[in-house]
Amino acid sequence: MSNEATLHSQQEVMHGAHDHHDHEHHHEDNFISKYVFSLDHKMIAKQFLITGIIWAIIGAFFSVVFRLQLGFPDATFPWLESILGHWAKGGRITPEAYYALVTMHGTILVFFVLTAGLSGTFSNLLIPLQVGARDMASPFMNCLSYWFFFLASLVMMASLFVQTGPASGGWTMYPPLSALGDASIGSKIGVDLWLISMALFVVSQLLGGLNYISTLLNMRTKGMSMTKMPLTIWSFFFTAVLGVLSFPVLLSGFILLLMDRHAGTSFYLSDIFIAGKALANEGGSAILYQHLFWFLGHPEVYIIILPAMGMVSEVLAVSSRKPIFGYLAMIGSLFAICILAFLVWAHHMFVTGLNPFLGAFFVLLTLLIAVPSAIKVFNWLTTIWKGNIRFTPASLFSIGFVSTFISGGLTGIWLGNSSIDIHLHDTYFVIAHFHIVMGVSAFFGMFAGIYHWFPKMYGRFMNNTIGYIHFWVTLVGAYLIFWPMHYEGMAGMPRRYFDYSSWTSFNQFGGLNQFISIVVILVFATQLLFVFNFFYSIFKGRKLTEQNPWKATSLEWTTPINPGHGNWPGEIPEVHRWAYDYSKDGRDFIPQTEPIGPNESAH
Amino acid sequence: MHTMSIQRKKIHPHKYSLWIAMGSITMMFIGFTSAYVVKRSQANWLAFELPHIFWLSTAVILLSSLTIHLALKQFRERNMQRYKQLITLTAVLGVAFAACQWIGFSQLKNSGLPLSGPVSASFIYVIVGVHMLHVLGGVVALLIMFARAYRTRIRTYSPVPIEVAATYWHFVDVLWIYLLIFLSIAR
Ligand code: HEM
Ligand SMILES: [Cu+2]
Numbered sequence: 001m002s003n004e005a006t007l008h009s010q011q012e013v014m015h016g017a018h019d020h021h022d023h024e025h026h027h028e029d030n031f032i033s034k035y036v037f038s039l040d041h042k043m044i045a046k047q048f049l050i051t052g053i054i055w056a057i058i059g060a061f062f063s064v065v066f067r068l069q070l071g072f073p074d075a076t077f078p079w080l081e082s083i084l085g086h087w088a089k090g091g092r093i094t095p096e097a098y099y100a101l102v103t104m105h106g107t108i109l110v111f112f113v114l115t116a117g118l119s120g121t122f123s124n125l126l127i128p129l130q131v132g133a134r135d136m137a138s139p140f141m142n143c144l145s146y147w148f149f150f151l152a153s154l155v156m157m158a159s160l161f162v163q164t165g166p167a168s169g170g171w172t173m174y175p176p177l178s179a180l181g182d183a184s185i186g187s188k189i190g191v192d193l194w195l196i197s198m199a200l201f202v203v204s205q206l207l208g209g210l211n212y213i214s215t216l217l218n219m220r221t222k223g224m225s226m227t228k229m230p231l232t233i234w235s236f237f238f239t240a241v242l243g244v245l246s247f248p249v250l251l252s253g254f255i256l257l258l259m260d261r262h263a264g265t266s267f268y269l270s271d272i273f274i275a276g277k278a279l280a281n282e283g284g285s286a287i288l289y290q291h292l293f294w295f296l297g298h299p300e301v302y303i304i305i306l307p308a309m310g311m312v313s314e315v316l317a318v319s320s321r322k323p324i325f326g327y328l329a330m331i332g333s334l335f336a337i338c339i340l341a342f343l344v345w346a347h348h349m350f351v352t353g354l355n356p357f358l359g360a361f362f363v364l365l366t367l368l369i370a371v372p373s374a375i376k377v378f379n380w381l382t383t384i385w386k387g388n389i390r391f392t393p394a395s396l397f398s399i400g401f402v403s404t405f406i407s408g409g410l411t412g413i414w415l416g417n418s419s420i421d422i423h424l425h426d427t428y429f430v431i432a433h434f435h436i437v438m439g440v441s442a443f444f445g446m447f448a449g450i451y452h453w454f455p456k457m458y459g460r461f462m463n464n465t466i467g468y469i470h471f472w473v474t475l476v477g478a479y480l481i482f483w484p485m486h487y488e489g490m491a492g493m494p495r496r497y498f499d500y501s502s503w504t505s506f507n508q509f510g511g512l513n514q515f516i517s518i519v520v521i522l523v524f525a526t527q528l529l530f531v532f533n534f535f536y537s538i539f540k541g542r543k544l545t546e547q548n549p550w551k552a553t554s555l556e557w558t559t560p561i562n563p564g565h566g567n568w569p570g571e572i573p574e575v576h577r578w579a580y581d582y583s584k585d586g587r588d589f590i591p592q593t594e595p596i597g598p599n600e601s602a603h
Numbered sequence: 604m605h606t607m608s609i610q611r612k613k614i615h616p617h618k619y620s621l622w623i624a625m626g627s628i629t630m631m632f633i634g635f636t637s638a639y640v641v642k643r644s645q646a647n648w649l650a651f652e653l654p655h656i657f658w659l660s661t662a663v664i665l666l667s668s669l670t671i672h673l674a675l676k677q678f679r680e681r682n683m684q685r686y687k688q689l690i691t692l693t694a695v696l697g698v699a700f701a702a703c704q705w706i707g708f709s710q711l712k713n714s715g716l717p718l719s720g721p722v723s724a725s726f727i728y729v730i731v732g733v734h735m736l737h738v739l740g741g742v743v744a745l746l747i748m749f750a751r752a753y754r755t756r757i758r759t760y761s762p763v764p765i766e767v768a769a770t771y772w773h774f775v776d777v778l779w780i781y782l783l784i785f786l787s788i789a790r
Binding site: 141210246248249284288 | 631635638
């Protein structure tokens with residue numbers, strides 16, 4: 001097999017793996033090359049995951065702090081002052097701190113956790129393992145991708161500690177607030193650090209994305225045609241394509257913003273008065289930024305959700321012991337979502353004075369997304385329908401994903417109608433919509449992925465009991481937190497306010513807000529339980545004794561329990577069938593590596 | 604107890620990644636130019652002529668595309684001496700291109716259109732400037748290849764690096780032609 005493979009000489013990946021013969025005699029890796037600047041995609045995946053977990057704890061903790069303010073606007077929490085200092089004088093956070101916390105919460109969760117932590121982890125882990133490659137196309141670029149992410153993290157982290165605090169104009173960083181240092185205390189160096197960090201982040205995403213695409217298109221093992229790939233791989237593919245095409249546009253928007261901040265240009269600025277004084281800037285348009293931002297911003301939400309969709313498809317098929325329903329329709333709908341994602345950005349801009357005629361097109365295209373989304377939901381439901389479901393934590397989280405994706409997707413259809421959106425825009429309804437459909441669903445997909453592939457990553461299992469507690473509290477909690485926000489939003493309660501108490505019409509929600517905040521604290525505590533389970537299981541979890549614990553068909557389970565760099569000792573297995581031969585011909589499952597029998601029809 | 608087999612791949616991964624990266628860079632400039640189009644359709648747009656030196660820089664970058672093409676040919680024929688000369692020439696032309704653009708900036712500034720001036724001028728600085736950075740990135744790559752050509756200990760005869768560099772070079776060239784046409788038509 002190897003002669004047909006040597007179209008070109010071997011690449012850097014093989015240096016480490018090629019010349020040793022047995023896994024017991026692993027060649028001397030020192031600590032730095034094994035754990036720090038590792039070139040092994042599996043180690044890089046773990047680096048992404050653990051960095052993501054740390055960010056998730058920070059980002060979620062921020063939400064606990066600002067929920068305290070929203071739930072208990074009159075109470076004081078002296079311990080807050082001891083951790084936040086002058087940002088929480090007398091135990092009550094200041095308005096500036098509130099905006100900073102909200103902004104950082106959004107930035108961290110959207111980009112650092114659900115983009116880098118989610119697709120960074122699983123694209124890295126699963127692409128080579130599931131397509132049958134020794135490593136990524138360029139392991140060096142892959143390593144760089146993580147370290148750019150790490151640098152971006154450092155800069156963002158540093159911005160939390162500067163005198164004037166981090167950026168605080170909202171995760172979308174709209175000008176003019178973000179363009180003028182004098183506009184607010186959170187518009188000073190915090191925004192510069194934010195922009196630098198995000199530029200590094202974009203570089204990291206591009207390096208990763210290039211690698212994912214070239215690996216999965218170019219380095220599949222023998223027999224692994226595109227339509228034999230598991231749906232995880234298809235979803236990582238579309239995710240990477242979205243990222244590679246939309247992040248550069250965001251970068252150009254950021255470059256213009258930086259110029260406005262420091263070079264005196266007026267791309268986004270016009271007719272502005274600060275403290276009674278008119279600024280010289282003329283001829284710019286703040287709306288221009290919104291176009292550039294949402295041209296990424298909308299694909300970004302799919303960058304977050306597609307990997308989760310892929311993993312859920314995989315876990316649902318494995319745990320219901322049934323082939324995925326409508327494999328080709330699943331790919332087709334991913335493709336449709338990917339195309340439409342580039343054509344709907346202006347649905348975030350219905351109230352910016354967008355030409356209503358243009359708005360109508362965006363309404364139409366936005367509502368069209370419901371079609372592929374519905375196809376996917378239908379296929380997940382039919383996959384588990386009458387299945388012989390094994391209720392592992394991974395499968396529960398996958399089912400939970402389907403539930404939250406339905407509830408959150410339905411409210412998207414409300415928002416997609418511009419006439420309804422004019423009422424709902426910038427209210428808690430939008431918060432409810434995107435937290436359920438993106439925040440909660442993507443986290444559920446990620447949890448499903450972690451529970452399911454943890455044995456592949458660490459050779460041990462996570463604790464199931466804690467897993468069940470984690471699932472049920474999170475599912476119920478998430479609905480209790482976000483469902484009531486729909487009502488607040490329909491009543492017109494705007495988002496991004498520090499204190500509603502002087503606003504009599506929303507006093508009716510005082511109790512509800514308290515309730516939400518209490519549930520937030522409970523759910524947060526449960527996530528810490530998960531984190532405990534994760535780290536405890538790395539060292540003390542039940543050991544894996546068989547290669548293929550879930551009885552799955554895909555290639556990653558044909559590697560040794562603790563695969564070395566290069567993944568398969570000896571030959572890379574050849575693939576003969578698709579990844580979903582479950583309950584076929586009286587057999588529970590047939591691995592992808594098994595040739596099609598004489599009396600058997602290929603899928 | 605067998606050795607690992609070699610990875611199967613259809614196209615060299617670096618070439619593959621380059622093509623995707625070029626798509627990505629293109630998207631960035633599409634971002635800039637569509638921002639430009641949106642802005643132009645609004646009030647207060649000041650039209651002016653591009654600095655004439657941009658035509659000279661166009662000639663320079665076209666010439667450098669030719670020299671890198673020849674360099675690749677010489678490499679394939681193992682004329683290492685000519686190869687080294689030609690990539691040096693290409694790098695010099697790349698720097699000359701950047702210098703021309705820089706002179707263009709000062710011409711703009713002297714004609715009363717500084718960076719912080721009207722938006723139409725600011726766009727020229729940013730778009731041309733970011734493109735220039737991409738050309739200089741190519742120059743750095745050429746310098747690395749030049750240094751490699753002098754290495755005596757490890758000799759590589761793989762044409763892949765020079766092929767990748769040449770493709771990238773033609774790409775920034777075409778990108779410049781596109782930007783020039785765009786900026787002269789959509790004034
Ligand atoms: C049926 C599909 C969907 C439709 C029709 C839809 C529609 C919309 C609309 C019209 C808005 C703008 C609301 C406003 O600001 O007034 C919005 C906001 C949002 N949507 Fe969706 N959506 C859908 C699915 C999704 C999915 C799958 C995700 C993520 C995975 C998502 C994430 C978001 C986010 C993050 C925002 C708010 C961003 C912000 O303003 O901070 N949506 N959605
Ligand atoms: Cu959107």
